[in-house]
Amino acid sequence: MGLSLVTYDGRMARWEPDARERLVRAALDLFSEQGYENTAVAQIAERAGLTKSTFFRHFRDKREVLFGGQEVLAELMVGAIADTPAGAGPLVAVEAALVATAKTFTDERRAHGPQRLAVIEGNDELRERAALKMVGFAIAMTDALKRRGVPELEAAVAAELGVLAFDRGYGHWLEAGGDFGEIARRTLRDVREAVASLQRAE
């Protein structure tokens, strides 16, 4: 642990690289093998060739090892909404927000997606964290829309519909793969149609 290693270019490296990624892999595997609650943080760290101290330096808590990088998504969404031409309506901006996240939906990410999702679905604490992340997206988009002058309630509704579309799009992408941008555009359109159909019904 922490031993010196020779890197590809022959120079000394003090630690094995990619500590964070190793922790994620170890956690995902252990959670799948034994379940989330039967896995101690110390065990994850051990499998990654590290210690508990280091784990908590990389992740705020045990749950967060499964939710890394979601701030990036929120930032992409906010940026896209800010960059949408002034004339466009809120839902156009939301569509842009979802499409903007597509670049993070790589094949590598899709590879451990189902495993990750299965772990999350099987544990209350993790579902709770997932819910919080979605709320985070909704708040981020709501604020970004309000900065465009969209009235508060409309902003909240548009953001909420966007999160719903995002969530369902993520599911489809995991199942079938493909370009997330296209998928999200489709799920958002589906959501809009559902809304229209709701308004018609009495």
Next chain:
Amino acid sequence: MGLSLVTYDGRMARWEPDARERLVRAALDLFSEQGYENTAVAQIAERAGLTKSTFFRHFRDKREVLFGGQEVLAELMVGAIADTPAGAGPLVAVEAALVATAKTFTDERRAHGPQRLAVIEGNDELRERAALKMVGFAIAMTDALKRRGVPELEAAVAAELGVLAFDRGYGHWLEAGGDFGEIARRTLRDVREAVASLQRAE
């Protein structure tokens, strides 16, 4: 602690009554005084004249002391949706669901509402739990709507809009009081108007 007491009718009671309520009060007060994270469960129990063991017999975890009785709300919502006449549209059922919860919005509950809300807003763990509760409402309503034959996506959208209206209605009720049923009806109508306005915009 746990001493025998004489009740109003002169008979012996083995424990002070209302242990659960005493724990909630103690928790709310301590959280307000010292903050959520600076308050230990043992301390809450002590102020309530009980012990840590008993606390965890009444609440699954430390957070839950602030969220008691939300299952009741979900049940009321589900029941109201099931009882809505077959011809009615999804949003009518959702309105009935929100109105059905009104009976739990008592003056006594409103009294410690702001205190409770302030505590929750000030702590990430608690905001997380609050988010989960809202998701729980959305899932409950979605399922109830699906059982009425509402297509999956429409059910999800209607439930999500309902939760949004519920949440905002709760805020208004805390501020101004009054009949929650009326308030919820109004916020749901506002949400529907926001939706219509969104659909119009491009």
Next chain:
DNA sequence: CGAAGTGATGGGACTTGGTCTCATCAACCG
């Protein structure tokens, strides 16, 4: 009327998540 439950509680051991502080040591820099 006495004996055998019952149920809410107390008490304490134990595991683990999470914090904090200090030590380590290769790489880097002047």
Next chain:
DNA sequence: CGGTTGATGAGACCAAGTCCCATCACTTCG
């Protein structure tokens, strides 16, 4: 060559949450 930096290790420490067993007023039943 000596000082600094930065990712790590090590271990003490606290609080959340679980488990198990004891207690004892009240209840029920023979």
